[in-house]
Amino acid sequence: MFSGIQPTGDLHLGNLLGAVRWWVEDQRQGETFYCVVDLHALTEPGDPAELRPATLTMATWLLAAGLDPDGCTLFLQSQVPAHTQLTWLLECTASMGELRRMTQFKDKAARHGEESARVGLFTYPVLMAADILLYDADQVPVGDDQRQHLELTRELARRFNARYGPTFVVPEAAIRPPGRGNRIMDLQEPNDKMSKSSVSPQGTIYLLDDPVTIERKVKRAVTDPDDGPDAVRYDPVTKPGVSNLLEILASVQGRRPQDVAGDYTRYGPLKADLAAAVISLVEPIQAAYLKWTQDPGAVSSVLRAGAERADQVARVTLARASDAVGLVLPS
Numbered sequence: 001m002f003s004g005i006q007p008t009g010d011l012h013l014g015n016l017l018g019a020v021r022w023w024v025e026d027q028r029q030g031e032t033f034y035c036v037v038d039l040h041a042l043t044e045p046g047d048p049a050e051l052r053p054a055t056l057t058m059a060t061w062l063l064a065a066g067l068d069p070d071g072c073t074l075f076l077q078s079q080v081p082a083h084t085q086l087t088w089l090l091e092c093t094a095s096m097g098e099l100r101r102m103t104q105f106k107d108k109a110a111r112h113g114e115e116s117a118r119v120g121l122f123t124y125p126v127l128m129a130a131d132i133l134l135y136d137a138d139q140v141p142v143g144d145d146q147r148q149h150l151e152l153t154r155e156l157a158r159r160f161n162a163r164y165g166p167t168f169v170v171p172e173a174a175i176r177p178p179g180r181g182n183r184i185m186d187l188q189e190p191n192d193k194m195s196k197s198s199v200s201p202q203g204t205i206y207l208l209d210d211p212v213t214i215e216r217k218v219k220r221a222v223t224d225p226d227d228g229p230d231a232v233r234y235d236p237v238t239k240p241g242v243s244n245l246l247e248i249l250a251s252v253q254g255r256r257p258q259d260v261a262g263d264y265t266r267y268g269p270l271k272a273d274l275a276a277a278v279i280s281l282v283e284p285i286q287a288a289y290l291k292w293t294q295d296p297g298a299v300s301s302v303l304r305a306g307a308e309r310a311d312q313v314a315r316v317t318l319a320r321a322s323d324a325v326g327l328v329l330p331s
């Protein structure tokens with residue numbers, strides 16, 4: 001199993017419910033690799049002075065959320081050179097057309113204009129494919145927004161195998177079914193996903209938010225017009241606001257949003273219970289985070305051991321791929 005997270009911005013509830021929680025739950029299912037993808041962060045403008053602390057902070061949050069260095073390999077992408085090396089081989093497998101169809105590239109390039117978009121933003125999904133294929137991952141636990149990138153990874157693996165002989169495992173996207181936290185929406189803009197780069201910080205619950213802030217964000221969450229006794233119902237199309245609240249509560253409680261809806265007739269009690277549930281979910285993670293921050297040496301040593309293990313595995317796959325395309329391996 002392999003998955004990754006960008007270090008840009010703080011960990012939020014969408015990351016936790018859509019991905020990180022499942023990483024923690026499944027970390028002992030075979031060999032598992034989780035990666036802070038710092039090279040992906042270079043695809044957009046950012047301050048070098050912020051990247052280093054942000055990368056270490058993200059690794060610390062992942063440990064606080066429950067990744068256990070004895071149960072999984074946690075590492076930084078830039079510390080394993082095979083990621084960029086395999087990217088080249090896969091760039092020579094991917095086509096311009098298929099990368100141009102990636103909606104994330106289209107959205108992000110549209111914001112500042114395609115002419116000035118970094119080439120790395122265009123080839124971003126190829127680096128992501130390299131991340132996954134290096135570890136022979138058959139499962140990639142991600143949120144719904146990564147579906148298209150996973151499809152591309154599968155396509156590149158199949159094409160490479162067809163062209164050069166069996167080399168890569170074709171991975172499956174382990175995306176939870178709809179309604180199980182795979183797509184948490186912004187509390188202020190329930191038609192957009194909750195994200196680190198949200199226009200309104202009130203719409204995103206961060207793992208470091210204190211209880212008062214969480215309560216306030218949930219209380220002010222946009223709901224839909226109260227249309228009578230069954231106002232609290234799960235219907236993401238006509239009631240995106242309340243459906244999102246139901247989905248978050250259901251995901252925290254391990255239930256179905258339709259079932260949670262049956263417990264409520266008014267928005268107020270739903271919001272009160274949701275705030276309480278989120279606070280209980282994040283409080284132990286915040287306490288663990290504080291503990292880890294008091295011992296930065298411990299985080300560094302986890303990452304050092306992680307990079308060493310990841311490198312051992314990644315090297316072998318890179319050599320297999322290099323051999324397959326006809327490169328002369330060092331003797």
Ligand code: TYM
Binds near residue numbers: 014143
């Ligand atoms: P990133 O850093 O945007 O997000 C990390 C994980 O969190 C999930 N996620 C969400 N899930 C539910 N609701 C939301 N609102 C929400 N927002 C984010 C994402 O789906 C993701 O699983 N390209 C990736 C990072 C990456 C990667 C990889 C992932 C690089 N290489 C290889 C898997 C495998 C990204 O930007 O995730």
